[in-house]
Amino acid sequence: MSKKIGGRLSLVAFLCLLFVAYRWFDLGQYLSLESLKVHQASLHSFYLEHPGIVAVIFAIVYVLSTALSLPGATILTLAGGAIFGLGLGVALVSFSSTLGATLAFLASRFFLRDLIQDKFKDKITKVNQGIKKEGAFYLLTLRLVPIFPFFLINLVMGLTSIRTMTYFFVSQIGMLPGTIVYVNAGTQLAKIDSLNGILSPELLFSFSLIGILPLLSKWALEFYRSGKYIRKYKRPKSFDFNMVVIGGGSGGLVSAYIAAAIKAKVALIEKHKMGGDCLNTGCVPSKALIRSAKIFSYFERAIEFGFENPSVKMDFSKVMDRVQKIIKEIEPHDSIERYSKMGVECFQGTAKILSPYEVEVNGKILRTKNIVVATGASPLVPPLPGLSEVPYLTSDTLWNLRTLPRRLVVLGGGPIGCELAQSFARFGSQVSLVEMAPRILNREDEEVSSFVTEKFRNEGVSVLVGHKALSFETTGKNERVLVCESLGRELRIPFDEVLIALGRKANVKGFGLEELGVEISSGGTVVADQHLRVTNYPNIYVVGDVTGPYQFTHTASHQAWYVAVNALFSPFKKYKVDYRVIPWCTFTDPEVARVGLNEMEAKEKGIAYEVTRYGIEDLDRAIAEGEAHGFVKLLTSPGSDRILGATILGSHAGEIIAEYVAAMKHGLGLNKILGTIHIYPTFAEANKYAAGVWKRANAPQKALEFLSKYHKWRRS
Numbered sequence: 001m002s003k004k005i006g007g008r009l010s011l012v013a014f015l016c017l018l019f020v021a022y023r024w025f026d027l028g029q030y031l032s033l034e035s036l037k038v039h040q041a042s043l044h045s046f047y048l049e050h051p052g053i054v055a056v057i058f059a060i061v062y063v064l065s066t067a068l069s070l071p072g073a074t075i076l077t078l079a080g081g082a083i084f085g086l087g088l089g090v091a092l093v094s095f096s097s098t099l100g101a102t103l104a105f106l107a108s109r110f111f112l113r114d115l116i117q118d119k120f121k122d123k124i125t126k127v128n129q130g131i132k133k134e135g136a137f138y139l140l141t142l143r144l145v146p147i148f149p150f151f152l153i154n155l156v157m158g159l160t161s162i163r164t165m166t167y168f169f170v171s172q173i174g175m176l177p178g179t180i181v182y183v184n185a186g187t188q189l190a191k192i193d194s195l196n197g198i199l200s201p202e203l204l205f206s207f208s209l210i211g212i213l214p215l216l217s218k219w220a221l222e223f224y225r226s227g228k229y230i231r232k233y234k235r236p237k238s239f240d241f242n243m244v245v246i247g248g249g250s251g252g253l254v255s256a257y258i259a260a261a262i263k264a265k266v267a268l269i270e271k272h273k274m275g276g277d278c279l280n281t282g283c284v285p286s287k288a289l290i291r292s293a294k295i296f297s298y299f300e301r302a303i304e305f306g307f308e309n310p311s312v313k314m315d316f317s318k319v320m321d322r323v324q325k326i327i328k329e330i331e332p333h334d335s336i337e338r339y340s341k342m343g344v345e346c347f348q349g350t351a352k353i354l355s356p357y358e359v360e361v362n363g364k365i366l367r368t369k370n371i372v373v374a375t376g377a378s379p380l381v382p383p384l385p386g387l388s389e390v391p392y393l394t395s396d397t398l399w400n401l402r403t404l405p406r407r408l409v410v411l412g413g414g415p416i417g418c419e420l421a422q423s424f425a426r427f428g429s430q431v432s433l434v435e436m437a438p439r440i441l442n443r444e445d446e447e448v449s450s451f452v453t454e455k456f457r458n459e460g461v462s463v464l465v466g467h468k469a470l471s472f473e474t475t476g477k478n479e480r481v482l483v484c485e486s487l488g489r490e491l492r493i494p495f496d497e498v499l500i501a502l503g504r505k506a507n508v509k510g511f512g513l514e515e516l517g518v519e520i521s522s523g524g525t526v527v528a529d530q531h532l533r534v535t536n537y538p539n540i541y542v543v544g545d546v547t548g549p550y551q552f553t554h555t556a557s558h559q560a561w562y563v564a565v566n567a568l569f570s571p572f573k574k575y576k577v578d579y580r581v582i583p584w585c586t587f588t589d590p591e592v593a594r595v596g597l598n599e600m601e602a603k604e605k606g607i608a609y610e611v612t613r614y615g616i617e618d619l620d621r622a623i624a625e626g627e628a629h630g631f632v633k634l635l636t637s638p639g640s641d642r643i644l645g646a647t648i649l650g651s652h653a654g655e656i657i658a659e660y661v662a663a664m665k666h667g668l669g670l671n672k673i674l675g676t677i678h679i680y681p682t683f684a685e686a687n688k689y690a691a692g693v694w695k696r697a698n699a700p701q702k703a704l705e706f707l708s709k710y711h712k713w714r715r716s
């Protein structure tokens, strides 16, 4: 037994002993109104003879009874008034009750907090964040309104992360008005017939008012603060729009669509191409390119599938033409025509925010109740020496290429870098994937990175992890070179094209946010509250890459619902954005899809978990398709089928993860997945098999032993 557990057990034993003694000697009988009235005179005269001793004993008894959460605090408080009078009575009761409350609070913290925090770590983290921000206000309210049970407040607050000193002082202040009322009643004990009469409904009501006062003042303060900036601007008498959306990418389009669907008057301003990044330079072209590269990789493997002398010529310019054709095909989904038909007033031009109520586009001023900033992000290009002298590609410009680079350097081993590096290698470029971190895809678990790295190396990608790009040079022979450093050694990589894929920086400049003084995070994104509103204007909202924290099309669309609803219905109704179940996929081959926690994050956050792994090499459909590789890796709460996260590495991972996304979103565990019929033979069966692996590892051994005996008996 550890020292810590031993100490706790001894303390529990001691507390139990005190409690038993209290019951055994029936000390409760002395803590009644009748008993107090009977003994009042003798207690008072004893106090006059030995004032110091009586005061100390009273304080000790008070502290112990409150610390042990014994009933009778009200009687003791009345006794305080009856014996010591108002002044000393209030002082003694106030300090003793606060000390007792703090001891009960510490006991709850000591015995239960670790247990509760471990068990409900993810939920408690949120509570603790709230407590950190507003805990003192809530505690003060609870203390001021005497209808909340004293011992319960001690117990519950002990489980949170509120600081002990804060707890002590706020409790002291919060309990003071109630203490004064009861001690004062004690000074006129003879007039009291029942405890119920002490707090009249009127007094209770007054206390409740006092109780909500701190919260009301806090809300008023917040209201004042949020209005502080906006008050500087003249509010128009009427508005042209309920909402003006700046940016016609995923976030802006969906916000405008939802607003129009619920009959708001909404304007959408786009300065470049409708559809934004995703349609024009992001998801759509990259997935179209990946498809061509994949088809080409199948030709490379043609013999494996039973073809002889396969010979296919790749025409890169035609591949890129197809990419543009795909964009054109999808374009109508995001077009001005479509959105206009929905009732969105679309403007082609650069928006400029003039005030929280006015947005200018093409010289026209739109007066609006709310502004939604959906300006997205742009490729991050670091100021590396020499970079501006070599023509470089980014995800914005790559799509103009028509000649396949013979040697391509991809700088950055994140999802975009990896997807494009593999595609170009498959087309035949000599690709060097340069990553400063020790591994590519470093948000995923180590084994995922190693698997993808090995696959890339087998396909001819030179994966250079732990390589820091230092500078770019153009040699005398007009050859472009990337100079990087690894383990103290310098490496020079000649190339024909370089693709910078080092992340994306939010578009926050040049359209009025700076002038308004909107808060920008250290990472360069617009800071938003839980309702996706900027921190200093109550009517400016942000959505998508410009605010993050995720930079995906589906998260931008997810946020868009909150933005539209909050903008249009606040202050009557507003919703906190829900980031609990966010999936994503890196579309390399094999794909890497994830939802919830992976092992690395669970460890970082100190969340207890169990791992279940199912190898896709066993999956019939994967074998039939020649894609029998990868795995499903599940994290569950220990001893339960609750899914904390899923990572799938394999063919179609981005599709089959959807089942875990739905399960997590709706609180379904692995038993439910196991009990669901999956079509044979599909990749989705991997989910069921993974659940089966979990089930076998968690089978009740005792029940199985019993069953074994039962079957033996049936055979006899």
Ligand SMILES: Cc1cc2nc3c(=O)[nH]c(=O)nc-3n(C[C@H](O)[C@H](O)[C@H](O)COP(=O)(O)OP(=O)(O)OC[C@H]3O[C@@H](n4cnc5c(N)ncnc54)[C@H](O)[C@@H]3O)c2cc1C
Pocket (backbone or CB within 6 Å): 246, 247, 248, 249, 250, 251, 252, 269, 270, 271, 272, 273, 274, 275, 276, 277, 278, 279, 281, 282, 283, 284, 286, 349, 350, 351, 352, 374, 375, 376, 377, 395, 416, 507, 511, 543, 544, 545, 546, 551, 552, 553, 554, 555, 556, 587
């Ligand atoms: C290569 C690549 C591949 C990707 N693949 C995927 C993927 O597979 N899945 C996925 O979920 N995500 C993917 N993404 C990310 C995805 O594209 C973005 O997360 C998404 O487009 C963000 O949408 P948004 O509305 O925030 O911004 P954007 O789509 O960037 O839209 C912002 C729009 O605002 C406009 N704008 C900016 N300033 C102004 C102004 N002052 N006035 C008027 N208009 C303005 C811009 O022109 C732009 O059209 C990929 C990104 C890249 C680069």
